[in-house]
Structure formats: C-alpha cells, structure tokens
Amino acid sequence: MNQRSSNLLDEALGLDQVIEPWPLRGRVVAIEDQVDTSGSFVLHHLLKRSLSPNSSNVAIFIAFSQPFSHYDRILRKLGCNLVSQRDNSRFFFFDMLKLQCPGITPEGGLIALYGKIHKTISALPEISWKNVSIIIDDLSLMEVAANGSSDYVLDFLQYCRTLTSEFDCSLITLNHEDIYSNEDRPTFLIQMEYLADILIKAEPLATGLATDVHGQLTVSNKGWNKVSNFHFKVKENVVECFYPGRSRG
Amino acid sequence: MAESICRALRDGALEGELAPALTIKDSVASPFALQVFSHVLSQLFSSILAGKSQSRGLVVVSFSRSPSFYLDLLKNKGTDIASSNNQIQILDCYSDPLGWKDQLAGSRNFTALSNEVLVSSTAIVFREVKHMDKLYNSIIELGKGLVGGGKIRFSIAIDSVDEMLRHAPVSSVARFLSNLRSHDQISSIFWLLHSDLHEARVTAVLEYLSSIVASLEPSHQLANGQRGDLENFSLIKHNSKKGKFHVRFKKRNGRVRVMSEEVHIELSGINFTSLPSEGAINQGLVPKVQFSLQLSEKERIDKANVVLPFEHQGNGKPIQIYDGRRSLVDGKHERPFAAVENVQTNENCGSGEIIYYRDSDDEMPDSDEDPDDDLDI
Numbered sequence: 001m002n003q004r005s006s007n008l009l010d011e012a013l014g015l016d017q018v019i020e021p022w023p024l025r026g027r028v029v030a031i032e033d034q035v036d037t038s039g040s041f042v043l044h045h046l047l048k049r050s051l052s053p054n055s056s057n058v059a060i061f062i063a064f065s066q067p068f069s070h071y072d073r074i075l076r077k078l079g080c081n082l083v084s085q086r087d088n089s090r091f092f093f094f095d096m097l098k099l100q101c102p103g104i105t106p107e108g109g110l111i112a113l114y115g116k117i118h119k120t121i122s123a124l125p126e127i128s129w130k131n132v133s134i135i136i137d138d139l140s141l142m143e144v145a146a147n148g149s150s151d152y153v154l155d156f157l158q159y160c161r162t163l164t165s166e167f168d169c170s171l172i173t174l175n176h177e178d179i180y181s182n183e184d185r186p187t188f189l190i191q192m193e194y195l196a197d198i199l200i201k202a203e204p205l206a207t208g209l210a211t212d213v214h215g216q217l218t219v220s221n222k223g224w225n226k227v228s229n230f231h232f233k234v235k236e237n238v239v240e241c242f243y244p245g246r247s248r249g
Numbered sequence: 250m251a252e253s254i255c256r257a258l259r260d261g262a263l264e265g266e267l268a269p270a271l272t273i274k275d276s277v278a279s280p281f282a283l284q285v286f287s288h289v290l291s292q293l294f295s296s297i298l299a300g301k302s303q304s305r306g307l308v309v310v311s312f313s314r315s316p317s318f319y320l321d322l323l324k325n326k327g328t329d330i331a332s333s334n335n336q337i338q339i340l341d342c343y344s345d346p347l348g349w350k351d352q353l354a355g356s357r358n359f360t361a362l363s364n365e366v367l368v369s370s371t372a373i374v375f376r377e378v379k380h381m382d383k384l385y386n387s388i389i390e391l392g393k394g395l396v397g398g399g400k401i402r403f404s405i406a407i408d409s410v411d412e413m414l415r416h417a418p419v420s421s422v423a424r425f426l427s428n429l430r431s432h433d434q435i436s437s438i439f440w441l442l443h444s445d446l447h448e449a450r451v452t453a454v455l456e457y458l459s460s461i462v463a464s465l466e467p468s469h470q471l472a473n474g475q476r477g478d479l480e481n482f483s484l485i486k487h488n489s490k491k492g493k494f495h496v497r498f499k500k501r502n503g504r505v506r507v508m509s510e511e512v513h514i515e516l517s518g519i520n521f522t523s524l525p526s527e528g529a530i531n532q533g534l535v536p537k538v539q540f541s542l543q544l545s546e547k548e549r550i551d552k553a554n555v556v557l558p559f560e561h562q563g564n565g566k567p568i569q570i571y572d573g574r575r576s577l578v579d580g581k582h583e584r585p586f587a588a589v590e591n592v593q594t595n596e597n598c599g600s601g602e603i604i605y606y607r608d609s610d611d612e613m614p615d616s617d618e619d620p621d622d623d624l625d626i
Binding site: 111114115118151154155158159162165166185187190191193194218220224225227229 | 277280315317343344345346347349352353412415443445446447448482485486489490514515516
C-alpha cells in the first residue's frame with residue numbers, strides 16, 4: 001500500500017506524524033461533498049487512520065448510509081479488517097439503516113442515540129477517551145430519519161459536541177452540499193461550517209470531470225489558521241493526493 | 250476603534266437610559282466574530298477586575314462553547330480565575346441545553362461525568378433554553394449573586410444569539426434582550442451573531458436593538474458560483490486570515506458614527522489595524538506591467554477639475570459642444586488654419602485641461618445628415 005500518496009491529506013489534518021494521542025482529539029471535522037465528487041473516501045481514510053495498528057484508537061461509526069458489509073469490503077482493500085477490530089472492541093458499528101431512530105418520536109430517537117454513544121464511551125477506560133472518533137455517515141440521511149427536522153439533528157450534533165468537550169474525543173461528519181444548494185439560505189450546511197474546527201470540501205474541478213483527476217479537496221483548518229487545496233484521484237486501494245499539475249496520469 | 254467599543258461597554262449605562270448593547274456579526278466568508286467576541290470579553294473583564302468599569306461583574310451566557318473555553322481564554326490572558334470567582338459567572342447553556350442528560354439519567358443507567366463538577370464554582374448548568382423567561386431570571390439571579398442587589402451593575406456576554414433563535418421565536422428573543430437592556434442593574438450587554446444563519450429581518454431586529462453594530466466582512470469578495478479556480482482559492486486563503494471590521498455607533502444625541510478597520514487573525518489572537526487606502530489593497534492584485542496604472546494625487550485632482558465639454562454647467566450659458574475648433578467657440582468667423590490646432594483651453598476655473606489636436610481644420614463640423622445617405626444600394 002502506498003503510504004506516501006495520501007500524505008497531503010494527512011499533512012493538512014496533522015495525521016502524518018503521530019497517531020496517538022489522536023491528533024484530531026477534541027475537534028469537529030465536517031466533510032462536504034457533491035454528487036460528482038463523493039467525499040466518502042475521506043471518511044474511509046480517516047477511519048483507516050484511526051484504526052491504525054500502531055495505536056489503540058477507537059471508532060464509533062453511526063451508519064445511515066450503508067450496511068456494515070459495504071464498509072468492511074472497502075476498508076479491507078485499504079488494508080484494515082473491520083471484523084477483527086469490532087471483535088477487539090476498537091470498532092463499534094451502529095446500524096441506523098432502517099432510517100428510523102429508535103424511539104417513539106424522532107427527538108426521542110436522537111436522544112436515545114446520544115445516550116448510547118455516551119454509554120459506549122464511558123464504558124471504555126478513561127485513558128482511551130481522547131482517542132475515540134465518532135463518525136457519522138451521513139447527516140442528510142440523519143435528517144431523513146428525524147422526519148426532516150434539521151433542528152433535532154442540530155440539537156443532536158450540539159450534544160455530540162459536548163462529548164468532544166467532555167471526553168476530548170473527535171466528531172467526524174459527512175454531508176452533501178448540493179442537497180442544500182437550492183435553498184436561499186442553506187442554514188443546516190452553514191451551521192455545520194461554523195461548528196467545524198476542520199472543514200474538508202470535495203468539489204469538482206472548475207474545468208469539469210477528468211480521468212486523471214477526480215476532483216479537488218480544500219481543507220480549512222481553523223486551529224492552525226491554515227487552508228490547503230489539492231487534487232485527488234480515487235483508485236482501487238488508495239487515494240492519491242497531489243498538487244495541481246502534478247498528476248501522474 | 251475596537252478600543253472605542255471596549256470603552257463604550259466599560260463606561261456602561263447612564264441613569265434612566267438603556268444599557269449599551271453591542272452586536273458582533275459575521276458570515277461564513279469571514280467567520281471571525283468569535284475572535285472579536287473573545288477579545289471584547291477579555292478586555293471588559295480586565296477592566297472589571299481593575300475596577301475601571303461601571304460594571305462590577307460579568308455574566309457569560311454560553312451556548313456555543315463550553316465554560317472551560319472561557320475560563321481558559323481568561324487564564325491565557327493572565328487573569329487569575331480562582332481569585333476572581335466573585336466577578337465572573339458562566340451560565341452554561343452548552344452542556345445540557347435541552348435537559349437530555351436528565352431524561353436519560355431517569356430511564357437508563359446514564360452517569361454524568363464528575364468532571365462537570367470541576368467548573369461548578371464559576372458555571373451553572375442551564376437546562377431549559379426554550380424558555381426565555383426562565384433564562385432571563387437565571388441571568389439576573391446570577392448577576393445579583395455577583396454584585397448584590399441595589400445599584401451596583403453587571404455586564405452580560407451572550408455566545409451566541411443564533412442558538413437562542415433556534416429555540417425561540419425572534420419576538421421572544423427580542424423581548425428578552427430588550428428587557429435585559431432596560432434592567433437597572435445591567436451595565437452593558439454584547440452578543441455574537443452569524444448573519445447568514447437568519448433571514449435579513451431577524452438580523453435587522455437585532456441591529457435595531459443594539460447601540461453598536463460591529464460587522465466583519467471578507468477583504469475580497471469571491472466570484473459567485475465558481476469556487477473551483479485557483480484565483481478563488483488564493484482569495485479564500487487571503488480571506489481566512491484577514492477581514493474588514495466595520496463599526497456603527499448610535500450616539501445618544503442621534504448621530505451615527507461609522508468606522509472601519511482591518512482585522513488580522515493570527516494563532517495568538519486578533520489584531521486591529523487601520524484600513525489601508527484602496528490602492529494599497531489592490532496593489533497585490535494589480536499585475537506588474539511597465540506602465541503606470543495608478544494616478545498620483547495631483548493627477549487625481551486635475552482629473553476631477555476638468556469640465557467635460559458636454560457638461561451643462563448650470564450657469565445660464567448656452568451649451569457649447571466643443572469639437573476642437575476655436576472658431577466655434579468664438580462663434581463668428583472661420584479661421585482657416587492648415588497647421589495643427591492650438592491648444593484649446595476650456596473655460597473653467599480649475600487647472601484641468603482637455604488637450605485635443607484636431608487632424609485638419611478643413612473638416613466640416615458634424616452635421617445632422619446621415620453620412621450613409623448617399624449610398625446607392
């Protein structure tokens with residue numbers, strides 16, 4: 001596996017040096033993508049990094065989008081075995097596929113989900129708390145599960161943020177920009193941009209689709225006061241990130 | 250100029266008048282309101298501690314950040330929080346704003362963590378953010394706990410009103426803020442607002458409630474639509490570190506004062522500098538070429554003084570269309586000059602001139618006839 005090629009993304013996020021303690025601890029990372037440039041690969045990459053064998057990091061994955069088998073297949077190609085990680089209590093998978101929050105009301109369901117996450121983290125040894133990543137795939141489907149109420153979802157995200165303060169864990173979310181782009185004020189999207197400490201946007205190139213370059217990533221890291229931009233190409237086993245003009249074709 | 254804001258909050262309210270209120274607003278293009286808010290908060294608290302302000306205590310109503318954020322912020326500015334317990338209190342609307350933890354504790358084995366207790370001497374958790382009345386009462390109670398009853402005043406900082414507007418209608422929030430401003434123990438109040446999260450009328454309501462409005466704007470406006478170009482990226486990068494800071498003061502005598510500064514965001518904090526002239530801002534963006542694209546001051550004045558030939562001067566004289574011929578100006582004979590025309594000066598009192606060399610004096614003056622009339626098509 002080519003470690004070097006993902007380094008631009010790792011560098012922009014501070015993941016190119018040590019993995020433990022988890023560099024993203026206490027931070028909220030928001031990924032925004034579009035139909036033409038899916039940002040799922042960033043999610044998979046962060047999941048792979050957090051479950052790196054050199055660390056004892058834990059990932060709690062809240063899946064509204066795909067079943068476990070889907071992520072298992074993809075992460076296997078990236079060199080990570082989710083089944084054994086799950087067995088070792090390093091990977092917790094919350095299957096929300098039925099698009100129904102458990103509970104009588106959508107709000108009740110989200111409260112219960114929050115409670116479940118809180119309980120899962122509390123059960124871990126205190127030393128591991130800051131190495132926990134809560135990953136949500138994705139927010140637009142969570143809104144569907146909450147019967148379209150972005151208010152309940154924002155309340156839920158607010159409580160997840162308190163988890164990052166309480167446990168020093170990290171929160172990583174994925175949302176689709178073009179779902180909200182028709183609105184005059186895409187409030188939900190803008191709220192996430194304010195909430196995020198690190199904003200990662202996956203967009204097509206200004207020149208359109210291409211075979212050698214699938215899109216561009218813009219990483220705004222508020223903590224470092226730094227903005228990076230580079231191109232990416234998603235391959236079978238790896239994602240290549242490179243500065244514009246440097247594609248290896 | 251940020252100094253003026255801090256001074257206004259420090260001076261506080263006059264007897265029988267509403268307390269000064271500051272709105273700090275921004276948008277995603279220049280999201281620096283938090284840095285400005287933190288700066289104002291730490292400045293105000295320093296003056297409270299030093300006894301230099303009307304206000305004797307500060308109540309921070311925190312929705313968006315945990316209480317420890319503010320305690321750490323003040324600690325980093327050199328304030329000794331432990332000994333200033335009786336001058337700052339934080340109403341914690343962040344940790345459990347809707348009472349979910351209470352609900353969960355009732356039904357399952359949900360244990361709140363003990364580290365929440367660590368900040369309890371300076372922070373009180375508030376669990377009913379949808380109820381503006383209860384929020385109002387809690388704030389007043391906290392403030393009175395700091396300064397006692399009577400005539401001593403305290404200040405309030407709200408981070409942010411966006412969360413309040415999510416939980417309550419704008420009329421309730423407006424009434425809440427207005428009541429706080431009218432309370433005779435409130436010295437000053439300031440809040441943070443992200444303008445792009447709300448309709449324009451909501452932002453307008455909050456601005457009407459404020460005596461000072463500080464807004465942050467990007468240094469460079471991005472082109473609409475295409476965010477993909479490299480040029481746009483360099484603008485984004487530029488905008489992430491710098492911005493324009495506009496402040497509008499509403500004075501008691503009815504006058505409005507508007508000031509602008511430039512704001513720089515560094516890792517260590519925020520810096521305010523005076524706005525450079527327009528030319529300097531654009532210097533970086535103007536391509537370097539071998540001829541001068543700028544005007545000097547004298548050139549600018551001369552240009553402004555030139556009376557354009559078609560301009561109606563409003564002084565009763567008939568309009569004379571100048572076509573470069575001295576003869577027309579005289580209005581009498583035509584003087585056949587074959588050579589290049591003399592420099593013709595327009596009648597004006599300034600030093601601006603239009604220097605126009607006519608090719609040949611033999612040309613007929615422009616007539617009304619259509620020159621294409623003689624075409625035989």
